[in-house]
Amino acid sequence: MGSYGISxxxxxxxxxxxxxxxxxxxxRLxxxxxxxxxxxxxxxxxxxxHPRMPRLFDSFEENGQLYYVMNYIQGKTLEDLxxxxxxxxxxxxxxxxxxxxLALxxxxxxxxxxxxDVRIPNVIWNDDGIYLLDFGLARYLDDSPSYLETTNDHYWPxxxxxxxxxxxxxxxxxGHFMLFMLYSTYEAKAGEAERIWEEELTLTPATVRILRRMLQLDTPYATTAELERDIQDFLEQQEKRF
Structure with missing residues (x-):
């Protein structure tokens, strides 16, 4: 059960x-x-x-209620893992x-x-790979954030x-999805004050640089292609080291 629907x-x-x-x-109806x-x-x-995204089979109204039918994608979310x-x-x-x-x-x-809405409950793993779910907040470019309102100024930063x-x-x-994975190896010490991720996590300079841009702490990436190149460069450098 979510904010707008029941599955x-x-x-x-x-x-x-x-x-x-x-x-x-x-x-909500x-x-x-x-x-x-x-x-x-x-x-x-x-x-x-796309084979890694939901497929719509049908939509209909029954007894004044609105429904639609999708394929069932079985697996575990990152939240589960x-x-x-x-x-x-x-x-x-x-x-x-x-x-x-990122390819999706x-x-x-x-x-x-x-x-x-790329969050840890909306990405599923199974034997076939990664699937991206939940398009309830998806929008086409040039559409307004809430579709019926022109700005998102009423949201917190x-x-x-x-x-x-x-x-x-x-x-x-x-970027936040990445931090969830990186924090899986972090163990806080008893009584230690909470710090920012750059201080709590032991990361390579390249990862910090990429993450800061993803999180818009430095000049944001304008496109996925630009981010993709930086990640591929990082992985290639890691391959050379080993």
């Missing part, structure tokens, strides 16, 4: 496979932007053509994962789609960066 795991008897049925929350956002998301999902399985990610492995996820983000940006309809907002989210 059910269902079985399609005709196709003989599991699928996901998502219902717009009844409390009668809000000023409820049905408009539902239709926007349906059109967005219908436009996706970190907090239930205590998975540890080294610096190099974390960048390799970001690079794989790049695919969207080339189609003028900004995801705006960090959320404003995450919700900007610009490629750098997805890159910013990827």
């Amino acid at each position: 059910y795991l269902v079985f399609d008897h005709k196709a003989k496979e599991k699928r996901v049925l998502k219902q717009m929350r009844p409390s 009668n809000s000023p932007k409820g049905k408009t956002l539902y239709e926007y998301e349906i059109n967005m999902l219908a436009a996706l053509r 970190l907090f239930e399985e205590n998975r540890k990610f080294g610096e190099r492995e974390a960048w390799e994962i970001i690079l794989e996820l 983000i790049k695919h969207l940006h080339e189609r003028r789609i900004i995801h705006r 960090e959320k404003r960066l995450k919700r900007e309809v610009h490629p750098r907002s997805d890159i910013y989210a990827l």
